[in-house]
Amino acid sequence: MPIDTVLEDRRVLDLRYRMPISQIIKFFEGLEEGKVRGTRCKECGRKYFPPQTECSTCMTKNTEWFDFEGDASLETFTTVEVAPTSFVNEGSYVVAIGLLKEGVRILSWLNIQDRSSIKIGMKMKLKAVKRKEGYYSYEFFSI
Amino acid sequence: MKSNDEKVAIVGVGHSKFGKRLDVSINELGWEAIKPALQDAGVTQKDVDFYSLGNFGYWSEEILPAVTIGEYAGLSCGSLKTEAACASGSASLKIAVDSILSGNSEIAIAMGIEKMYNSPNGTIIELIGRAGNYFWEFENFGMTFPGYYALYATKYLDAYHSREEDLCEAAVKAHHYGSLNPYAQFQKETSVEECMKSKYVSRPLKLMDSSPITDGAAAVVLARGDVAKKLSDTPVFVEAQGYASGTAYMGRRDDYTGLEASRRAAEAAYRKAGLDGAANNFDIFEVHDCFTIAEVMAYEDLGLVKKGEGIQLLREHQTYRDGKYPANLDGGLKSKGHPIGATGISQAVEITKQLRGEAEKGRQADIRKGRGLQHNVGGTGHYAYVTIYSRGD
Numbered sequence: 001m002p003i004d005t006v007l008e009d010r011r012v013l014d015l016r017y018r019m020p021i022s023q024i025i026k027f028f029e030g031l032e033e034g035k036v037r038g039t040r041c042k043e044c045g046r047k048y049f050p051p052q053t054e055c056s057t058c059m060t061k062n063t064e065w066f067d068f069e070g071d072a073s074l075e076t077f078t079t080v081e082v083a084p085t086s087f088v089n090e091g092s093y094v095v096a097i098g099l100l101k102e103g104v105r106i107l108s109w110l111n112i113q114d115r116s117s118i119k120i121g122m123k124m125k126l127k128a129v130k131r132k133e134g135y136y137s138y139e140f141f142s143i
Numbered sequence: 144m145k146s147n148d149e150k151v152a153i154v155g156v157g158h159s160k161f162g163k164r165l166d167v168s169i170n171e172l173g174w175e176a177i178k179p180a181l182q183d184a185g186v187t188q189k190d191v192d193f194y195s196l197g198n199f200g201y202w203s204e205e206i207l208p209a210v211t212i213g214e215y216a217g218l219s220c221g222s223l224k225t226e227a228a229c230a231s232g233s234a235s236l237k238i239a240v241d242s243i244l245s246g247n248s249e250i251a252i253a254m255g256i257e258k259m260y261n262s263p264n265g266t267i268i269e270l271i272g273r274a275g276n277y278f279w280e281f282e283n284f285g286m287t288f289p290g291y292y293a294l295y296a297t298k299y300l301d302a303y304h305s306r307e308e309d310l311c312e313a314a315v316k317a318h319h320y321g322s323l324n325p326y327a328q329f330q331k332e333t334s335v336e337e338c339m340k341s342k343y344v345s346r347p348l349k350l351m352d353s354s355p356i357t358d359g360a361a362a363v364v365l366a367r368g369d370v371a372k373k374l375s376d377t378p379v380f381v382e383a384q385g386y387a388s389g390t391a392y393m394g395r396r397d398d399y400t401g402l403e404a405s406r407r408a409a410e411a412a413y414r415k416a417g418l419d420g421a422a423n424n425f426d427i428f429e430v431h432d433c434f435t436i437a438e439v440m441a442y443e444d445l446g447l448v449k450k451g452e453g454i455q456l457l458r459e460h461q462t463y464r465d466g467k468y469p470a471n472l473d474g475g476l477k478s479k480g481h482p483i484g485a486t487g488i489s490q491a492v493e494i495t496k497q498l499r500g501e502a503e504k505g506r507q508a509d510i511r512k513g514r515g516l517q518h519n520v521g522g523t524g525h526y527a528y529v530t531i532y533s534r535g536d
Binding site: 002004006009019049050075076077078079080081082083084085086087088090093095097104105106107108109120137138 | 165166204265266268269272273276278279280281284285286287289290293294296297298342343344345348392393394395396399
């Protein structure tokens with residue numbers, strides 16, 4: 001096989017986005033207070049996660065924030081063994097989708113010691129967490 | 144009954160070799176597909192009224208590949224790039240077909256290309272993992288493309304009491320037909336044992352459950368039906384296209400055992416074509432098998448079998464060439480390769496070859512009904528396109 005000749009790019013792009021969160025700042029404030037929040041339309045009752053402050057059905061901003069109690073059951077999960085470049089220092093991690101008591105499904109990491117014990121339908125608790133990098137997030141925990 | 148000038152047909156096809164193609168630039172790779180497509184159609188660049196390019200990009204340097212490739216290929220008519228993730232090729236086909244149906248073009252080219260190896264593997268995994276819901280899934284949780292399909296695989300295997308070995312049957316079939324396709328990235332057979340021994344990328348999916356990183360290009364020349372009849376003795380008509388979008392956020396999916404967008408796209412395609420579904424109307428299927436689980440779900444979402452019975456089709460070899468529903472006789476995404484934006488057009492090329500009776504030895508389906516079905520999914524059911532092709536005889 002001949003060796004292919006490539007020109008290594010001399011230009012390097014550091015790609016880092018600025019993501020506006022003004023409308024959902026209460027979500028991030030909630031994490032710092034230990035709460036995971038969604039929004040609810042006061043007119044049709046629809047619950048939103050990811051949260052949005054305007055109901056796209058009713059077309060009004062008549063929405064309110066509510067805190068999840070955190071009780072959830074496991075819908076499905078995977079252990080990511082081959083991570084993207086920006087997550088290679090995490091090792092492998094378990095991503096789960098949980099159905100919350102409030103009827104909303106959320107995707108997040110599942111924090112569990114014994115991965116062989118993970119079973120679809122198992123009970124979990126969704127909690128706000130402070131990540132080792134110092135910022136706030138949310139994770140499921142086994143009970 | 145539509146008259147010929149209300150129809151669109153494929154009159155020329157071109158396909159590059161798929162694989163790690165660091166021997167060519169993106170423009171040179173595009174030309175590898177455009178040149179044979181023009182020659183096959185018997186037209187030149189000046190006959191082309193419009194062209195579209197399915198491409199995801201990001202991992203290769205050109206931001207405007209439709210124009211850089213067009214320039215290399217001598218195309219100067221109107222153009223654009225389409226993005227529908229892994230269904231960008233089908234979106235490209237849609238736009239080109241629409242340009243003819245709207246009366247704005249007589250002849251158009253729909254192509255697709257991806258040049259993934261221009262970036263390192265880690266960057267590719269990163270970029271494709273971001274193609275879901277970046278803010279709520281990637282930013283904090285590092286989702287990957289295999290990760291998304293693995294969420295479906297976990298639920299499917301649990302719900303229908305199936306095993307990882309069952310999924311590997313899809314890889315075995317893909318590699319069998321890939322071994323017969325000179326354009327395929329992997330031209331060698333595999334076994335369930337070899338598949339089971341491969342490393343996990345996102346449990347329960349292993350490397351051998353996964354389509355590879357691929358460079359590749361494909362192109363089709365389309366013509367209005369009356370023009371197509373003059374250009375070709377074997378036009379392949381684009382009879383109908385159905386499309387639908389799912390949610391980006393995985394938590395909003397109602398089901399993790401099939402893709403709801405695929406089901407809606409299929410229903411729309413059958414309705415537009417006036418067909419009663421998939422089971423009795425097609426000689427050949429191209430289904431979106433970016434992962435083995437995706438092929439199983441495709442059988443069910445298209446309505447070939449009931450939910451939970453997709454694995455049974457594989458076990459009984461019913462989607463092999465001599466089975467009831469021949470599927471992916473080109474090796475599929477899994478073995479032929481999956482150059483994201485090119486895949487939808489590559490599937491169109493394959494169905495055209497099959498309906499013309501021009502597939503390579505050992506992988507030509509028996510064509511009796513004169514119809515083929517293409518199922519092309521973008522992301523994990525974020526986009527879905529189902530296209531029905533017919534010889535029109």
